[in-house]
Amino acid sequence: HVLERDSVAAHVDRLGRRLIEGLNDAARDHGIAARAYGEPLPCMPFLAFDEAAGVRDAFFRELLARGVLMHPRHMGFLSAAHTEADVAQTVDAARDAFRCARAEKEKGDAVQRAGA
DSSP, rough: OHHTTTTTHHHHHHHHHHHHHHHHHHHHTTOOOEEEEESSTSSSEEEEOSHHHHHHHHHHHHHHHTTTOOOSSSSSOOOOTHHHHHHHHHHHHHHHHHHHHHHHHHHHHHHHHOOO
């Protein structure tokens, strides 16, 4: 049975935990209120935002521009085909996307301050 022979469950669990940790670190590093977690398992990561929709949308738009598709309202799925390099590439792309989301957040904050 391939799942047991290739330790697929352990592999996708490990990758999911690394992806979740990387996404959470990147969000925190850029001051974005977002949290990655396994839904219901680490190999099914979900990224939730506690930010304005424009900030969230900027993140997912920039992530897609960097070749990574994550759905903003649905969990993702890791498989036996995914590698450590895939996770690293995703986290790197997320860091760039969070940087862009931070710029969107700052723009929104400035508009809000100007209107106050």
